[in-house]
Amino acid sequence: METLLHDLRYGVRMLRKSPSFTAIAVLTLALGIGSTVAIFSVVDQVLLHSLPYPDADRIMYVSQTERGGNELHYASSPANYLDWVAQNHVFSVMAASRGWQGNLGGDRPERVRLSMTTASLFPLFAVHPMLGRGLESEDEEPSNDHVAVLSYGLWNRRFGADPGLINQSITLNNETYTVVGVMPSNFLPDGYGELWVPSPWGVPSHPLVPSQDPRQFRDRNYLDVWGRLKPGVTQHQAEQEMSAIARRLEKQYPDSNDGIGVGMMSLQDSVVSDIRPVLYVLLAAVAFVLLIGCTNVANLLLARSSGRTREISIRIALGAGRRRIVSQLLTESVLLAVAGGLLGIVIAAWAVPTLVALGPSEIRDYGNIGVNLEALAFAVVVSILTGVLFGLAPALHASEGKVSDSLKEGERGSTAQRGRTRTALVVAEVALSLILLIGAGLTVRSFVRVLRVDPGFDASHLLVFGVGLPPSASADEQDRFYRQVAEKLETLPGVQSAGAVSRLPLSGGNSGRSFKLPGSAKDYSADIRVETPRYLQTMGVSLLKGRYLDEHDIAGATPVIVVNEAFTKSVFPGEDPIGKYITDFGPGMDKLQIVGVVGNVRHVALEAAPRAEVYLPFGQAHWTSAFVAVRTKTSDPLALVPAVQNAVWSVDKTVPLAGVRTMQDLIARSLVQRKFTMTLLAIFAALAVVLAAIGLYGAMSYSVSQRTREIGIRMALGAQKKDVLKMVVGQGMGLAAIGVAVGIAGSLGMMRLISGLLFGVSATDPVTFILLAMVLAGVAFAANYIPARRATAVDPMVALRYE
Amino acid sequence: MIQLRNVERSYKTGAGATYVLRRINLDIQAGDFVTVMGPSGAGKSTMLSILGMLDDGWAGEYHFLDHAVHKLDRKKRADLNRQYIGFVFQSYHLLDNLTVYENLDVPLSYRNVSRGQRASMVAEVLDRFQIVGKKDLYPSQLSGGQQQLVGVARAVVGNPKLILADEPTGNLHSSQAKEIMELFKKLNDQGTTIVQVTHSEANAAYGNRTIQLFDGWIANDPKNEPVPNTTASIG
Known part of the structure; x- marks a missing residue:
């Protein structure tokens, strides 16, 4: 314990001794950890956590399809639904609903999103109402059907969260309804309804002919349908039986059901299928940023370790055991990682709400997304591992019995090995940042292409709203x-x-x-x-x-x-x-x-x-x-x-007005997801490029400091400033060129993964590839030029004497 | 070939300026083999750096061949260095990552010499120094004597008129040192002017003139009167 405290004290002292190193390392780790935690928190909540319903993975979204096809129509007819309910043995319960809009009366008439649903929706999702009850089968009798269940949002916004609202009357579409229940905030079965009313015929009516009995409608598709799998039944089994039912119905009703099959996907998939690829791409992007950040810190630690080989050798010569040295360096690395992690939490805590606000509705609807501790733990472990790995390198080297060499020759013995590692790290950084840059570039170009699309109408000066x-x-x-x-x-x-x-x-x-x-x-x-x-x-x-x-x-x-x-x-x-x-x-x-x-x-x-x-x-x-x-x-x-x-x-x-906005706003809303992806990718790419530039700068500065003697000799042998400049910049640009080549090769493979997010631009668009490779080369040149300029200031007299 | 007149070199310190060379007056003729001796800190290496035009921070007059070096800018001085001067260092200062051949090629690469001509010049020197068999070895694969042999070879590869050698045998044992000094002697006999800094009387014996430096002053030069009051305080 005393040793640990001593190591901690020494570690803090060492970090304080090099404030710029500490600041850069901590900030780099914090940016990597912070952005990873922020994105992972969203991914975890939206994609990995089950929806807030008991056994949510057993709830299927069921829909008509083209026979033999996989693409769901996202709409089914009432008569087919009723036959599915009657004939299937795989779902314990099925439900259907259809969304429309209704006028909620009162002092301030308001157009609300209304779902007409089967009463079975409530047992299917198995969520208990917060107040009152859900809809029940008795409500589906035409004489009892004027009851309504409110969403938490509507109850809170419109009725001031009045707990006494149950059994009170509200005016809906100029008719009186009785409020029988309020659902909790996480109940969003169809992602639409603010208010649920029963279906008078046991199945929702057609919104254009609401007074007609819909039970015989077989060619009017307007229902969303869900089923809860019976215990022990797999999705595959359910698909097989539902397909068999579809084939029977096709034979029975060839006029309406010719070519109509049945398909299904899990509720989770139906909710997140659009946003999933976007989030995975963003997760990959932040993983790259974290990797680049770790690479940078590794590079910094390696550079620093060169300066410390002598210190470690002296310690070993004075009797320090290998374990003792290792534990000391480990403490320093862990201190760095913990500091980076703490700052990362602050960054993530700030970033997550911004991220959610920027995001499309699939993300915003989750509402309660916050910093995720699992993601944080993951990122901190990764950064500690990285820090430890490279923090240990000098200790392992020093304890390999080359102490006398280290003491005699200073740093020269291990320079080559470390140089190769650093070179590889810099190349990796440049390659990773180019991949990110190209990814961002392609999404930006796609966005520009979308903005240039002629919508076929003139959106300027247009005000739009809904009425009914x-x-x-x-x-x-x-x-x-x-x-x-x-x-x-x-x-x-x-x-x-x-x-x-x-x-x-x-x-x-x-x-x-x-x-x-x-x-x-x-x-x-x-x-x-x-x-x-x-x-x-x-x-x-x-x-x-x-x-x-x-x-x-x-x-x-x-x-x-x-x-x-x-x-x-x-x-x-x-x-x-x-x-x-x-x-x-x-x-x-x-x-x-x-x-x-x-x-x-x-x-x-x-x-x-x-x-x-x-x-x-x-x-x-x-x-x-x-x-x-x-x-x-x-x-x-x-x-x-x-x-x-x-x-x-x-x-x-x-009559209330709904969704009053400009047409330009409506266009902007239609682009939210694309803009979200583009903005985040651009931010991550910029971050990656800055980190890579810092990495390159650090590597070249280190290289120049290591090559002071060589530069001195060359100048004594006649090298001019331009020769030295050319040599140092050439070396750095050589590394950058390898990184760019690896990055382009990597991009050719990886960009295919985001082709689904692109529009009007190929995943291997040569213009984007070349342009961004040049941009990165320009940044690399700037990062190289400063250390190169410093190299030209080497005084050969001093350089040659410093031995 | 070389004329120094009232050359002084000082460094700024907190308290003012510290002089490392004072009122140096020195004439070296073409073909001379001059030895500069003196205790540590006497200014020997500084004088060599000034002669080799690696140092710009001095005052006074310096004539080299027909050039008034003190009137030249840094670039022109570097041109003179490249054209006429070769360096030999105590620590050899070979470039670790280059082979013997590449080390010899380095000074030529900084001159306007074509690739083909460079190759023949390096080949000639390799042959002359009998190190052809070692041309693909790295410095770490050579003994100290062999490294310094390459160091001398590198100094002469550009056919300099002047070789400046800063304790060229300081890191060598006596037999290796003798070999190197014989080499210098031979080069001098062939017409190359040599200025060496050394602590060794034996090495000094290879030259034809020895200058003693003490605390930045020339304490003894057989060709010039000693400067009076050499023990005067400096600064």
């Missing part, structure tokens, strides 16, 4: 409401034009339908948009042929549609579609005439190819909710929000 009448409103009332809202908005000063549409680009939802051409049995499909006159003009979607929809396209007039370019290319390649018809586009849409062709709009994502779209006028088609787009004459569209709200309320004062 209660489902009880008739189709006429709803269609009239959207038209009136748009007309009213257009009378506002500061508004250029306004229009409403069933699905707004980049807003996260989509709807598609199949159709036929007259006289043909072939099925086509296209996305459906229902719009008011001047919606397309408001968005700035260009007219390519024919005309836009207008005020004359109303109920009773000739049913007309406008299609986009992608539609024309896929359905009427090389033909003029104007005047042509499509049929069977849904109930009551037997024959629709094409009157215009407009430009493509990137609806799903800026990166996703445009899809075939059909625009129909409200009145001739129907939709129960809409987004309104307002083109303003002001540079700050949000300044018009109060006037816009009043205009909507002047049509119906019970």
Whole structure:
């Protein structure tokens, strides 16, 4: 114990004696440990920890698929769901829900995310309500169905966390509901609902025809479905049985179920499948940063150990045992690692909330992500191991019986060995940082490419929001409401034009339908948009042929549609579609005439190819909710929000506005994940480059100090400053060149792993590779130049005398 | 060949300046073999560094051949060094990581000598010093005498007019030392001017003139009158 205390005291003294060494080593370790802990904390919470439901790994997300295909449709029909429930033997319970929006009444009407669900959702997820109860099968009787379970967030935000809310009434879509329960904050089964209501027919109704019994709908796919595996049943067994059921249904209902299979994935996978590759890439990136950091510290320790070989030799000559020396050096290394770890915790504690705030919803929804102790322990162990490994090198060398040599010849005996190790470390650092730099470069270029994508509309000066009448409103009332809202908005000063549409680009939802051409049995499909006159003009979607929809396209007039370019290319390649018809586009849409062709709009994502779209006028088609787009004459569209709200309320004062924002904000939100990846990779790459530059600088400074005598001799033999400069820079750049070559080779292999995150740029994009290799070479040159300049100041007289 | 007039060298210290060479007046003719002797700290090595143009911090006049060295900038002095002067060091100062051949090539690499010409010059010296068989060995594989032989070979590879040798046999035993001194004698006989610093009377005997330095002053030079008051305090 006394020895340990002595070693600790001595270690602290040694570290204090070289404050710059200590500061650089601790800061380097702290940056590596801090960033690793921060990212690992997020990865651990999001990917590795089970979701907060009992036996969460047994909950499957179940969906219709193409027969034999692996890609889930993420939507299933009510009739199929009911057959799955009735026929399967692999799930102890199944549940279905569908999301929509509803108007929560009161002093401040609010549009909320509403999930209509089967009562079985609550036992399936096995989460006890925080207050009251969950939905039960009795609630699914049409006479009892006006009950609601609230999410923690809505209860807290809207009702001030009132514990007396149970059995109280709330107004939802102008109808009275009784609150029967409040769920805890971690209950996010579908990642959507703020409020759950029962399904009056035992299965959620279709949002466009909510009053119709949905149990026979086999070709309308709008349900999310989950199943909890029975004890002992594997996912594979479940997949086999569900496929067998799908084949039976296909035979039984060939019209609707031809080619329809069933697939499933674990709930965890369904939640994190998008963010998983991003997090793994970031984890690899911070691992690189930590590695580079450890390499730097190892290099520093090695350089320092050269200066200490003599000290250690003297200690051994004075009788210190090998173990004693080792324990002393070990204490110093551990001290460094602990100091780095402590500072790392501070960095991670600061970084994690920032990281979560920057992150996409998959990360933000977890809410309670904090510094993870397992990650911290891991990183500290790695850094201690590294420190110990390289801290021990001089002790092991000194205790190999070469004490007299060390004392006589100073450092020369071990220089070559250490030089090779240091060289290898520097090459590794440069290579690792180039890999990170190229990774970041490719994501930055992808981001720039995405920003350059023409969305097909003009996002500037656009204000957008969601509105909707209660489902009880008739189709006429709803269609009239959207038209009136748009007309009213257009009378506002500061508004250029306004229009409403069933699905707004980049807003996260989509709807598609199949159709036929007259006289043909072939099925086509296209996305459906229902719009008011001047919606397309408001968005700035260009007219390519024919005309836009207008005020004359109303109920009773000739049913007309406008299609986009992608539609024309896929359905009427090389033909003029104007005047042509499509049929069977849904109930009551037997024959629709094409009157215009407009430009493509990137609806799903800026990166996703445009899809075939059909625009129909409200009145001739129907939709129960809409987004309104307002083109303003002001540079700050949000300044018009109060006037816009009043205009909507002047049509119906019970209707709340949802998600009021600018279109540019909506685009930015659609890029959150890409920006998150790009920003973090860029930060880590910058960190890596700085650390590599410090490493290179340190290595070359050390090399120059070791070569003082040689440089002196060369100068005595006639070398000029430029010769010395060339020699030192050449040596450093030689190392950098090897590092760059290894880094490029590594990048060629590793960048394929991130190809899924790239857009419009190849994973082996030569421009990025060459440009960033040059950038790194430039940084390496700067890091080499300073020690090289110092080398030219070597006084040959002093250098030659110092022996 | 060499004329020093009132050459002084001092270093700044906390209390003022400390002189290591004072009012040095020295003439060396081409073909001389001059020995500089004196106790440690007398300024011998400093004088050699000034003669070899490795030191810039001196005052006074220095004429080398037809050049007024004191009027030249550092680069021109370095040019003179490369063109006319070869160095031999007590600790050999061979470059550890280079072979014998490469060590001999180093001084030529700093002159504007083509690769082919360099090769023939190195080959000639290897042959002359009878070390052809050792050309691929590293310094650590040679004895002290062999290393110094390479050191001398390196000093003469560029055919210098002047060789400056700083205790060239200091690290050698007597038989090796004799061999090296015989070599210097031979070079001198062939016309190379040599200035050596040594503590050894035996080595001094190879030369034709011995200068004694004491506390920075020339205490005795057979060709010049001794400077009076040599025991005066310095600084």
